[in-house]
Amino acid sequence: MIFLFFVWSSEFRLTSKASTFLPQNxxxxxxxxGKGGVWYMFSMKxxxxxxxxxxxxxxxxxxxxQYEVSRGVIRxxxxxxGTCLMKEDTLIFFWDDIRLDYPEIYERYxxxxxxxxxxxxxxxxxxxxxxxxxxxxxxxxxxxxxYVVWEDTKDGYPAIYMGPGIPEKISEENPSFFPQxxxxxxxxxxxxxxxxxxxxxxxxxxxxxxxxxxxxxxxxDGVISYGACATIAPDGKLYVFYVDLEENTRIYWRYKEGNxxxxxxxxxxxxxxxxxxxxxxxxxxxxxxxxxxxxxxGGAVFYAKIKENAILEKEKINVNTWGCVDPFVMVDVFxxxxxxxxxxxxxxxxxxxxxVYTPEKRRGLTxxxxxxxxxxxxxxxxxxxxxxxxxxxxxxGDISLVPPLPGVYFLVTPERRIKIxxxxxxx
Numbered sequence: 001m002i003f004l005f006f007v008w009s010s011e012f013r014l015t016s017k018a019s020t021f022l023p024q025n026x027x028x029x030x031x032x033x034g035k036g037g038v039w040y041m042f043s044m045k046x047x048x049x050x051x052x053x054x055x056x057x058x059x060x061x062x063x064x065x066q067y068e069v070s071r072g073v074i075r076x077x078x079x080x081x082g083t084c085l086m087k088e089d090t091l092i093f094f095w096d097d098i099r100l101d102y103p104e105i106y107e108r109y110x111x112x113x114x115x116x117x118x119x120x121x122x123x124x125x126x127x128x129x130x131x132x133x134x135x136x137x138x139x140x141x142x143x144x145x146x147y148v149v150w151e152d153t154k155d156g157y158p159a160i161y162m163g164p165g166i167p168e169k170i171s172e173e174n175p176s177f178f179p180q181x182x183x184x185x186x187x188x189x190x191x192x193x194x195x196x197x198x199x200x201x202x203x204x205x206x207x208x209x210x211x212x213x214x215x216x217x218x219x220x221d222g223v224i225s226y227g228a229c230a231t232i233a234p235d236g237k238l239y240v241f242y243v244d245l246e247e248n249t250r251i252y253w254r255y256k257e258g259n260x261x262x263x264x265x266x267x268x269x270x271x272x273x274x275x276x277x278x279x280x281x282x283x284x285x286x287x288x289x290x291x292x293x294x295x296x297x298g299g300a301v302f303y304a305k306i307k308e309n310a311i312l313e314k315e316k317i318n319v320n321t322w323g324c325v326d327p328f329v330m331v332d333v334f335x336x337x338x339x340x341x342x343x344x345x346x347x348x349x350x351x352x353x354x355x356v357y358t359p360e361k362r363r364g365l366t367x368x369x370x371x372x373x374x375x376x377x378x379x380x381x382x383x384x385x386x387x388x389x390x391x392x393x394x395x396x397g398d399i400s401l402v403p404p405l406p407g408v409y410f411l412v413t414p415e416r417r418i419k420i421x422x423x424x425x426x427x
Contacts, residue, residue, distance in 0.1 A: 008317065008356070008357050009061070009355055011355050012057075012353065012355065013352070014063070014351070014353070015044065015055075016351060018044055018046070018349070020043060021042070021050075022326040022341070023080075023083065024227075025276045025278045025328070026178050026191075026228075027081065027084075027328075028041075028083050028085060028138075029084070029330075032086075032332040033058075035058070036058070036336060037057050037064075038057050038332075038338050038354075039054050039055070039057075039084065039086075040056075040340055040352065041054045041084045042055075042352045044352075050080060052069040052080075053066065053069060054066075054091065061354075067110060067119070069108055070082075070095060070108075080103065080134075081136070082095030082096075084138075085138050087140055089111060090110065092109055093107065093110075094106070094136040094138050094148050096135065100128070103133055104128055105125040105126040105134075105136050105148070106123065106124055107122070108122050125163050125164055126161070126167060127154070127167060133151070133161075135177070135178050137150070138181055139183040141183050141184075141188050142185055147162060147163075148164060148181070149162045149179040149180070150179065151178065151192075152167070155169075158176055160179045170192075170211070171192060171194065176193065176194045177194075178228075179191065180229060182232060184206070184238065185236050187206055187207050189207075190205055191204040192204070193226045200226050201218045202225050202226065202228040203216050204217055204230075217240050217242070217254070218244065219244075223245055223246070224244070225245075226243055227276060227277065228241065228242040229242075231287060232281060233287065234285055236257075239255045240253060240254060241277035241279055243277070249273040249275065251267045251274045252265060252266055252267060253279075255308060262308070263309070267289065267311070269293060272293050272294060274292065275292045275325075276292045276325065276327060277291040279329065282331040285307060286305050286307050287306045288329050288331055289306065289329065290302065290327035292324060292325050292327060292341075298322055298324070299325050299343075300316050301324045302314065302315065302316050303339060303357070305380075311395055312380045312395055313379060315379075317339060318341070321341075321343035321344065322345075324353075325341065325343070327339060327340065334359075336358050339354070340352065341353050367416065368419040368420075368421065369418055369419070369421070370420075371402060371403055371421065371422035372422070373420075374400055375398075375401060375418075377394075377396050377397070377415060378414050378415065379396045380393065380394065380396055381394040381396065381412065381413040382411070385407065385409055391404065391409065401420070403422040406422055406423055408420070
């Protein structure tokens with residue numbers, strides 16, 4: 001039988017040229033190239049200004065291509081918070097840019113099937129009207145239609161608008177910030193932060209043929225809930241992660257199946273301030289999430305794999321970097337987990353970092369045991385049947401193992417691989 005184990009790569013720094021930063025967690029930073037590598041988007045100082053860049057990194061951690069996305073005929077002054085997506089052979093970028101005296105939303109395409117990547121002109125998405133347009137997020141629905149949302153002040157207060165085409169207002173009368181567009185099998189969700197009299201809450205709307213009613217995602221008794229990030233599992237469940245201010249700043253999640261919400265579940269460590277959750281799903285229905293926790297050296301990046309209301313894995317992943325902020329995660333078709341973040345490394349400015357969690361195939365068993373049995377392990381354990389199908393997953397610690405039916409099973413833990421024989425009759 002073949003078992004899959006995951007191994008973290010070393011930390012890889014993209015550039016040492018100048019100060020860089022990553023966007024808010026409503027954005028997409030990493031895109032798969034379909035070959036085990038990624039396109040990695042970030043903003044970097046160039047001369048007196050910041051520009052938006054995208055680097056193509058192959059599976060051997062070599063930088064193959066560098067695009068200076070925001071540099072156009074008119075020099076960018078900000079090239080700030082951006083997001084990206086891939087449609088067939090085309091990279092699409094959106095970002096807010098101060099080309100006049102205020103930020104607007106711009107877009108640019110790169111057709112990768114043409115040698116060198118044919119770049120389109122830079123065009124405006126938001127209305128050039130003297131009002132601030134910021135913090136874009138974009139997605140493709142199941143038909144391939146493109147949607148982009150952003151925060152706009154044309155109404156005299158921050159509100160959420162959607163394009164392309166004539167901008168459509170989505171939010172209502174309250175100031176609203178940091179939208180995220182997420183594709184669902186039957187439409188799209190848009191989430192954002194909305195001010196109320198006694199604080200801030202996370203809300204959302206769903207668009208099918210028409211817009212549905214606004215729905216509050218964060219608990220009604222929360223004081224301030226913000227920084228939401230959402231992802232859709234293959235079975236259609238919507239997972240939402242957000243930051244909530246209680247005794248300290250903690251990250252929670254809940255998921256929606258049909259019209260029913262799960263309970264609220266805590267993700268980050270108790271007593272430690274946590275920020276910037278970012279999540280994605282894999283083809284098996286697992287949800288991968290990264291976030292920032294404050295530490296003595298400024299900040300650390302944590303990773304977890306969850307399913308519904310259970311944490312299957314959880315660990316700190318930065319090693320030699322410190323002051324880590326703004327993590328992002330993506331899982332490719334090979335089940336490789338790609339993580340990006342911004343951090344210090346003995347310098348006074350931040351640089352973009354990258355690490356990959358790669359599955360390795362290993363054969364063999366270390367021992368045979370008779371079930372039922374009690375066993376302890378340091379992390380996630382998986383019980384397989386004789387065909388290799390996953391029967392049960394455990395978060396770790398003390399496990400009381402009784403297989404569902406008589407037969408031969410295999411238990412894989414971080415420490416060992418055990419053949420389990422269950423004759424039945426004992427429950």
